[in-house]
Amino acid sequence: MTTAVSLKAITRRFGEVLALDAIDLDIAEGEFFAMLGPSGSGKTTCLRVIAGFEQPSSGELSIFGQRAEGVPPYKRNVNTVFQDYALFPHLNVIDNVAYSLMLRKVPVAERYSQAEAVLDMVKLAGYGMRRPGQLSGGQRQRVALARALVNQPKVLLLDEPLGALDLKLREQMQEELKSLQKRLGITFIFVTHDQGEAMSMADRIAVFNLGKIMQVGTPEEIYLKPASRFVADFVGSSNVLPPDFVARTTGKASWASLRPEAITVTAGAGQPDLTGTVVARNYLGATTRITVDLGGQRLHAVLPSGAGVPLEGSVVTVDFDPSALHRMDDTP
Amino acid sequence: MRSDAPRAPWGLKLAAGAGLVFMIAPLLLIFVYAFTTEERTYQWPPPGFTLQWFGVTWGRTDVWQALTLSVQVATISTAIALVLGTLCAAAVSGSKFFGREVISLLVILPIALPGIITGIALRSAFGMTDIPFSFWTIVVGHATFCVVTVYNNAVARFRRTSGSLIEASMDLGADQFQTFRYVILPNIGTALLAGGMLAFALSFDEVIVTTFTAGQQQTLPLWMLEELVRPRQRPVTNVVAVVVVLVTTIPILLAFYLTRDGDQIAGSGK
Numbered sequence: 001m002t003t004a005v006s007l008k009a010i011t012r013r014f015g016e017v018l019a020l021d022a023i024d025l026d027i028a029e030g031e032f033f034a035m036l037g038p039s040g041s042g043k044t045t046c047l048r049v050i051a052g053f054e055q056p057s058s059g060e061l062s063i064f065g066q067r068a069e070g071v072p073p074y075k076r077n078v079n080t081v082f083q084d085y086a087l088f089p090h091l092n093v094i095d096n097v098a099y100s101l102m103l104r105k106v107p108v109a110e111r112y113s114q115a116e117a118v119l120d121m122v123k124l125a126g127y128g129m130r131r132p133g134q135l136s137g138g139q140r141q142r143v144a145l146a147r148a149l150v151n152q153p154k155v156l157l158l159d160e161p162l163g164a165l166d167l168k169l170r171e172q173m174q175e176e177l178k179s180l181q182k183r184l185g186i187t188f189i190f191v192t193h194d195q196g197e198a199m200s201m202a203d204r205i206a207v208f209n210l211g212k213i214m215q216v217g218t219p220e221e222i223y224l225k226p227a228s229r230f231v232a233d234f235v236g237s238s239n240v241l242p243p244d245f246v247a248r249t250t251g252k253a254s255w256a257s258l259r260p261e262a263i264t265v266t267a268g269a270g271q272p273d274l275t276g277t278v279v280a281r282n283y284l285g286a287t288t289r290i291t292v293d294l295g296g297q298r299l300h301a302v303l304p305s306g307a308g309v310p311l312e313g314s315v316v317t318v319d320f321d322p323s324a325l326h327r328m329d330d331t332p
Numbered sequence: 333m334r335s336d337a338p339r340a341p342w343g344l345k346l347a348a349g350a351g352l353v354f355m356i357a358p359l360l361l362i363f364v365y366a367f368t369t370e371e372r373t374y375q376w377p378p379p380g381f382t383l384q385w386f387g388v389t390w391g392r393t394d395v396w397q398a399l400t401l402s403v404q405v406a407t408i409s410t411a412i413a414l415v416l417g418t419l420c421a422a423a424v425s426g427s428k429f430f431g432r433e434v435i436s437l438l439v440i441l442p443i444a445l446p447g448i449i450t451g452i453a454l455r456s457a458f459g460m461t462d463i464p465f466s467f468w469t470i471v472v473g474h475a476t477f478c479v480v481t482v483y484n485n486a487v488a489r490f491r492r493t494s495g496s497l498i499e500a501s502m503d504l505g506a507d508q509f510q511t512f513r514y515v516i517l518p519n520i521g522t523a524l525l526a527g528g529m530l531a532f533a534l535s536f537d538e539v540i541v542t543t544f545t546a547g548q549q550q551t552l553p554l555w556m557l558e559e560l561v562r563p564r565q566r567p568v569t570n571v572v573a574v575v576v577v578l579v580t581t582i583p584i585l586l587a588f589y590l591t592r593d594g595d596q597i598a599g600s601g602k
Contacts, residue, residue: 051503053502053503072502073499073502078503079503084496086499088518090518090519091518102514103506147504151505
C-alpha cells in the first residue's frame, strides 16, 4: 500500500508554545483518517502543516513520496474543506467550484461542465448561479466540498467539516462523506473533536493531546484497547479505573479501562468491594445505562433494557471477567 | 409600512424644513449669482440674468490653470492614498503586532487634527529640511488626509473578509498575485472606490493645508479665495463654484451608493 502522507518528527513551535511535538504518522492511500483531540491538542496545526498553511519548525513531511517542507499550498496536490467553508462571497456557486480550473486555464466550456459534474456529485445540480449567501449551511458545506474535489486532489483535508451543522444534517453528511470517499478512493484526512464522529467515519484514528499523538489505531482498537488514561477518558464511554481499585478486585495494581457492556449486575449485596448503589439510570432504547457507586468509585454498566434493570437507589453487586480489564499506562 | 410609523408633529416638520432651507439656500444663491448681469457687487435681487459668465469663465486661462492643478493634485494624492491606505489596512487587519492600535490611531490623526495644525506642521517641516514649495509639497500635504479615508474604508472591509478566503484561494492553486487579483481586490474593490472618491473630493476643495504647503501654485479653492477680494467679473467665481459643487457632489453620491451595495453583499455572505 502506498503511503499518501508521511510525517517524521514534525515539530511546530509558535514562540514558546510547542503546538506539534515530534509527530510521527503515516497515512495510507485511500484511507479515511481522523485526527481526534480536544481543542489546542495540535490536530488542526497538523492538518495545516499538511495543507501547507503552516511550515514545520523541524521534521520531514512527504506527500506521495515527495518532500513537501517549504512547498507553498498552491503547489501541493492537496485540497482543503475549511471549517467556515471560506466560499468566495463575490463569486456564484459555479465560479467558486470552477476557481481552481480557471487558475489552471481550463477552457471555459470544459471548466463549467466539470464544475457542474462535481456539483451534481454533491447533489447540488442547478445551484450554480446562486450566491453563497443564498445557501443554507449544509448547502455551503457541499459547495466547499465540490470546490475542493474539482481539482481531483490526491488528499482531501477536512477541518471540522461538520461542526457547524445541526445533528440531523451532520449524521446525513457523515454517511455521504463516507460513501463519497469510498467511491472516489481519495485519501480523506479530517479533524474533529467529536469522538463519535471519528469512530463512525474513520478507518483509522490518531488521538492528539498537548501536541503529541497518544494513540493511532482503528476505531475498534481505540475503543477496546486505549493506550493510556487520556485516550480512554477522551474517547469516553469506557470506565477508567484507578490502580487501587484494580488491585483490590484483581490483585495487580495498574490503570485499566473496562467497557460498560462487559459488566454484569445482580441485585443485593455480595463481595464488599463490588457492592454498591445505583445512582443513575439512563434509558437509551435497546439498552439502559446505569451508574453504580462502589464506595466512591463510579462504574457505568450497559444492560439490555427491560424488567431486569435495577432501580435507582437499589443495592447491587457488579461482576466482570478479569480478562475484560484492559490495562494501560498512566499518561493522564 | 409607512402607515405604521408615528407621524411627526407639524412643529417638528417645520423646524426640520427650516433647518434644510438654512443649509441649502446659500448654495442656491451661489447658483443664482452665476447668472446675474451685475459683475461688481452681489446685488439682490439680481438686476437681470445672463449666460455670458459661462463663456467668460471658459475663456479665462487662470481658471483653467487652477482647475488643472487641482485635478492633478487630487488625482495623484488619491493614487498615493489608495496604495498606502490599502497596504496599511491590510497590515492592521491581517496581523497582530506590537503597537498596532497606535499605528491605527496615527494614521487617522491627520483628519482628526485641525487642518491648520497639519498645515503649519508640514510647512515648518518642509522649511526645516529646505524642501522648496512645489506641486509635490501640495500633493504630500493632501495625501496625509486622503490616506485616512481610504484606510478607514479598506480596514472595515478587510475586517469583514475572512482570512480563510486567502488560504482557500492559495489552497486551490492561486499564488499571491492571483489571490490578490481574484479574491482580495474583488472583495475590497468597492470600498477602495468609495474611499478613493471621498479622498478625491476632500483634496479637490481643500484650502487650509494647501495654503501652507503651496508655493506660487494656485489650486481652484485658493484661486476662488483670491477672486472674492477682487471686484472684477465676480460671477466668474460663482460659475466655478457651481462646477465645483457638481464635481464634488457626484463622486460623493456615487461613493455612498457603492458602499451601501457593498455592505449588502458582505452582510448576506455571513
